[in-house]
Amino acid sequence: MIGQVLGHCRIVAKIGEGGMGTVFRAHDEVLHRDVAVKVVKKDSALDQTASQDLLQEARASSALAHPNICTIHEVGESDGELYIVMEFVEGRTLHALSAAAGLPSDAVLRYGVQIASALARAHDRGIIHRDLKSANILVTPEGLVKVLDFGLAKDVGATVLGGSTRSFATQGNTESISGTLSYMAPEIFRGQPADYRSDLWALGVVLYEAASGRVPFEGQTGFEVSSAILREVPAPLGPPLPPGLWAVIQRCLAKEPAQRYQTAAEVQAALGAVQAGAIVAAERSVERVIPRTTYLHNVRHVRVRKGDFLLLVGTTKGAFILKSNLERNRWEVGGPYFHGESVYALAYDDRAGRHRIWASTHSYWGTLLRSSDDFGKSWRTPQEATVRFPADAGVSLNNIWQIALGREDEPDVLYCGVEPAALFESRDDGDTWSLVRGLFDHPHRPRWMPGNGGLALHTIVLDPSDKQRMYVAISSGGVYRTTDGGHTWTAQNCGIRSVATPNKYPEFGQCVHKIAMHPERPERLFLQNHWGLYRSDNYAETWTDIANGVPSDFGFPVVMHPRNPDCVYVVPVESDQFRCTCDGRLRVYRTRNAGASWEPLMRGLPQKDAYETVLREALVADSLLPMGIYLGTRSGQLFVSRDEGKSWERIIEGLPPVLCIRNTFIQETAVGSAKAPPSDTTPQPSSRRAKSTPSKSAAKSRRRKS
Amino acid sequence: MPVTIHLPGALREFADGRASVEITDPVTTLADVLAALWRLYPAIRDRMATEQGQVREHINIFIGDELTRYTGGLMSAVTTGSEITILPAVSGG
Numbered sequence: 001m002i003g004q005v006l007g008h009c010r011i012v013a014k015i016g017e018g019g020m021g022t023v024f025r026a027h028d029e030v031l032h033r034d035v036a037v038k039v040v041k042k043d044s045a046l047d048q049t050a051s052q053d054l055l056q057e058a059r060a061s062s063a064l065a066h067p068n069i070c071t072i073h074e075v076g077e078s079d080g081e082l083y084i085v086m087e088f089v090e091g092r093t094l095h096a097l098s099a100a101a102g103l104p105s106d107a108v109l110r111y112g113v114q115i116a117s118a119l120a121r122a123h124d125r126g127i128i129h130r131d132l133k134s135a136n137i138l139v140t141p142e143g144l145v146k147v148l149d150f151g152l153a154k155d156v157g158a159t160v161l162g163g164s165t166r167s168f169a170t171q172g173n174t175e176s177i178s179g180t181l182s183y184m185a186p187e188i189f190r191g192q193p194a195d196y197r198s199d200l201w202a203l204g205v206v207l208y209e210a211a212s213g214r215v216p217f218e219g220q221t222g223f224e225v226s227s228a229i230l231r232e233v234p235a236p237l238g239p240p241l242p243p244g245l246w247a248v249i250q251r252c253l254a255k256e257p258a259q260r261y262q263t264a265a266e267v268q269a270a271l272g273a274v275q276a277g278a279i280v281a282a283e284r285s286v287e288r289v290i291p292r293t294t295y296l297h298n299v300r301h302v303r304v305r306k307g308d309f310l311l312l313v314g315t316t317k318g319a320f321i322l323k324s325n326l327e328r329n330r331w332e333v334g335g336p337y338f339h340g341e342s343v344y345a346l347a348y349d350d351r352a353g354r355h356r357i358w359a360s361t362h363s364y365w366g367t368l369l370r371s372s373d374d375f376g377k378s379w380r381t382p383q384e385a386t387v388r389f390p391a392d393a394g395v396s397l398n399n400i401w402q403i404a405l406g407r408e409d410e411p412d413v414l415y416c417g418v419e420p421a422a423l424f425e426s427r428d429d430g431d432t433w434s435l436v437r438g439l440f441d442h443p444h445r446p447r448w449m450p451g452n453g454g455l456a457l458h459t460i461v462l463d464p465s466d467k468q469r470m471y472v473a474i475s476s477g478g479v480y481r482t483t484d485g486g487h488t489w490t491a492q493n494c495g496i497r498s499v500a501t502p503n504k505y506p507e508f509g510q511c512v513h514k515i516a517m518h519p520e521r522p523e524r525l526f527l528q529n530h531w532g533l534y535r536s537d538n539y540a541e542t543w544t545d546i547a548n549g550v551p552s553d554f555g556f557p558v559v560m561h562p563r564n565p566d567c568v569y570v571v572p573v574e575s576d577q578f579r580c581t582c583d584g585r586l587r588v589y590r591t592r593n594a595g596a597s598w599e600p601l602m603r604g605l606p607q608k609d610a611y612e613t614v615l616r617e618a619l620v621a622d623s624l625l626p627m628g629i630y631l632g633t634r635s636g637q638l639f640v641s642r643d644e645g646k647s648w649e650r651i652i653e654g655l656p657p658v659l660c661i662r663n664t665f666i667q668e669t670a671v672g673s674a675k676a677p678p679s680d681t682t683p684q685p686s687s688r689r690a691k692s693t694p695s696k697s698a699a700k701s702r703r704r705k706s
Numbered sequence: 707m708p709v710t711i712h713l714p715g716a717l718r719e720f721a722d723g724r725a726s727v728e729i730t731d732p733v734t735t736l737a738d739v740l741a742a743l744w745r746l747y748p749a750i751r752d753r754m755a756t757e758q759g760q761v762r763e764h765i766n767i768f769i770g771d772e773l774t775r776y777t778g779g780l781m782s783a784v785t786t787g788s789e790i791t792i793l794p795a796v797s798g799g
Contacts, residue, residue: 273758292749294719364764364794365716365753383720383749389757396756 001039005029006083007076009037025088028073035073036089040082058084060127061150068118070138070146089146094210095134102213105241109275111137112207112248114145116271119203119264122150123196130194132202133183134209181225182215186255189226197257200267204252204260211245212237216253230255244274247392262446266394273391295378302334304355304375308666309622311630312357313638314343317656319359321376326665326685328628328642331651337376345617347403348664351411355666358430360400360416367399369416371430387416387424387433393440395420402617404460407467419456421448421474425486438487439472439480444508448477449500451511451530452576458616459515463522463539471525471540476500476511479527481540492536495543499531514558514616518565526568526595528558528616530576535595546595551582557619561644562627566594569601569621569629569645571614580611588619588631590645604648605639612637617660624665624685632658707787709739713750714793720749736767737780739790754792764795 001011001024009026012034016023021040028035055075062072074085094111097103103111115137122129129136129150138146185201188194208216216234219225234253237246248270254260261267302323304310311322311331318336337343338361345360357372359379369387370379389395399419406413412429423436439445439457448455459473468485471492478493491508498510511530518524527534527543533553534543547553552572561567569590573579581587586605589598606612618632631639631648636655641648665685708728713721721727731742744751755761767774768791774782784790 269758272760275759292719364762366756366762383752385752385757388752391757394758396758396760 006037006039006078006081007074007085009035009085011037021082026085028085034088036086038084038086040084055082060125061122064122064125064127064150066118066121068114068145068147069121069150070148072150086148087146089138089140089148091138091140091144091146093135094137094139094145094206097139098134098210098213100213102209102211105211105245106275107143108207108210108241109245109271110143111139111145111210112203112245112271113268113275115147115203115206116264116268118145118147118150119196119199120268123199123264128194128196129199129202131180131183132199132206133180134206137206181222182217182229184226184229185257186230187257189230195257196264197260197262200252200260200264201257203264203267204249207245207249207252208234208237211241211249242274244391245271248274251392258441258443261394262441262443263394268394270392270394273394291380291382293378293380296337296376299337299339299376300334301377302332302375304666306666309624310348310375310664310666311638311651312346312348312662312664313632313655313658314346314359314617314660315636315656315658316342319343319346319376320655321357322638322651326624328624328640329649333652334376336656337379338370342399342659344659345400345403345416346660346662347405347414348662349405349414350664350667351405351408354411358403358414360403362399367397367418369400369403369430369433386426386430387418389422389435393435395422398454399456401456401458402460404462407462407464410467415460415462417457417460417472419454420450421445421455421457421477423457423460423472423486436486438482439489442480442489444477444491447509448474449509451475459512461515461517461525463517464519465522469522469539471515471517473512473515473527475513475530476509478508478510478512479515479540480508492540493543494541495545496527496529496534497532497545513556516558516560516568518560521565524565524594526558526560528555528570530554533558533570533595544595546591548596549598550589551587554579555614556616557614559619559621559629562621562623564592567592567644568595569619570598571619571631573613579613581613584609584611586610586612586633588629588641588645588648601641601645601648603646604641604650615659618658620661620663622663622665628663630661630663632661634658709733709784709786709788709790711739711743712789712791716794717750717753717792720753721747733784735780736769736774736778736782736784736790739784739788740780766793766795767791768793 004011008030009028011024011026013025014022015025021038024037026035026037058072058075070089071087072084076083127150131149136148183202183205185198205215217225217228219228251261302321304323309324309326309328313320317340318338320333320335323332324330341361341363343359343361347358349356359370361368361370366385368382368385370381372379387400388397397418400416401419402417404415412427414426414430416424422440424433425436426433457472457474461471463469469483471479471481473479478491480489481492482489493508493510496510497504498506501509513528513530515525515527523537523539525536525540531554533547535546536543550572552574554575555570555572557571559569569588571588572582574582585607588601590601591598613634614631620630622628627644629641629645634657636657637653638651639648640651708730711727713725718725727743729739729742733739754765769782769784769788
């Protein structure tokens, strides 16, 4: 070949030989630069179709511009010979560098971050490497990593192990096959197709090898290697390897793709964290730092007594506590609490005799979950964030969107829905939290897309009749349901239309804004989508469009009447472009027939020049008789209806934009307390979690009188 | 000569009310300085950094007058007597 010209490159010298072919140093006679030319072996097992595939892949890979990817300049065919012209990189392979006893941890991290970054770029472009191995990674004398041969290896169906096991290798060279085998993911041996997570497995092997000088799964024969990959756990790599790096490698080497990192960017972030982790992850206190209790002296507090009714209001600039009595017609305002911080989620926990307010606060300084047992006079603030992603997760907490109480008979259970979309659970009354891995490791997660407010899990709905069943809603991921207490989750979006995907009814990816369930009919759920109003009567198996007569089916909140499973409230806004109430009129819409028809509720609400937005947590119903409903706007107004929405009054204006509202009636004993029978003439408390429903006729009679 | 860290108001409550903290441990990088600060006052760490070890987006750290975002981030060199200032960025709404 020496002296031959391929395209406009004159071959100068042979520099290597691999499974795919021979690599030559060459000189580009047009652009006057040195290049590497890989000539694919003529005796390759590639048939005509495979050759064309290879060409196509190489062309696609040539579009990858990234400092850690060896650039492909040109691909071509000359006299039936396939060749690939690449950037000429001077350096040694990672395989050679780590051959003796492995590299120091800082070098492994430095190179690992670059390899992961290269994979992240390629995966973003839909290109899987398929043959990542230390021999395909060059390190320049300056320490710059260059990953070679992106997307060039093809599964050509060559049987290298017998049976259904296939190899990626393009060439039947035994040495190259065994070299490649060590990096192959278990799913390949199981006959499943490779995806980007197979590359992440290979990255785990590469990191293991770089750290130790040997691959994690070894054997004398291909069968032994594959058997080890499928069944064995790698021998642990102990100190001086940082535990964080070992954790990353282990997660890359999870046998099930769903248990691995789901994106290369996550691996990159996790390695970066270990790198910086000298300062963060590794230095977390072994012992928990006791939360601080802060007494707020310069805040106007409301004095709360038994029989008071409270509204907890979260805004973009702090939280407020509004106090009234059962009449709900005079209001005293306390706050602002968490001056200047956004409060996206609030909860009131009266289980087990508590009177506890939970608040999530978000600012430049991070997101924290805080609690108060004295109605805001003092707040328990964790010194170290309690809701946090583990270091190996590859992501960091951006915000807490919902705080949900566990079931009545699990008074120490709490949940948080967070951004980036994930679910956290506490079983010790909020002292410690853990990531619900069953959902976080869901194979769909890498394909969830952030909505306008970020990629958030904003809604958590527990089925009170079945401890194993629970729903979450994700923007934009859709509705997910577990029926085994959170271990596994399934997408439940059948019938929900997606406007943001070519397939209008995808399995997942819908931008669900809110779901609501009536506790006494847990099979029934209502859903406000990013365009679309739906009902399910079969535990979210299927959804039916119920936008029958609303001026727009775009909106955020959906609220159930606490005693009537056919009665639901929404606030339509004009469109996703113009997220304001239709025609400048603030109207709540109510259905009393489960969505067969809707009626506008407007008396007392502004009906002129009212371009308002009501966010997903800013419409809530209370549990009193008659039912009250509360509405907060982004313009900082708060309205109340004490007659189930028929008429409204403004409670306050001038608040910062309202993000969430919660309400509670303060009782001495919260759990299992006997309530006085409701009177038809005066407002009465009604157990929030009462198991019995007043008879329909009684409810109807009460409604008439109210 | 120690390295001095000037804290913004929001962090002082986690450092016994101090406006500045002196680090006498041997340090060569900003990462060393922060690690020493967080050993002294653990609550400051989560307010400054994400779980992934990145300094939060709207927090700026200066060595002298230089913003460390442009001088190597956490690997920025620190010398004896350096004055380090932590400030929230000018942003928000």
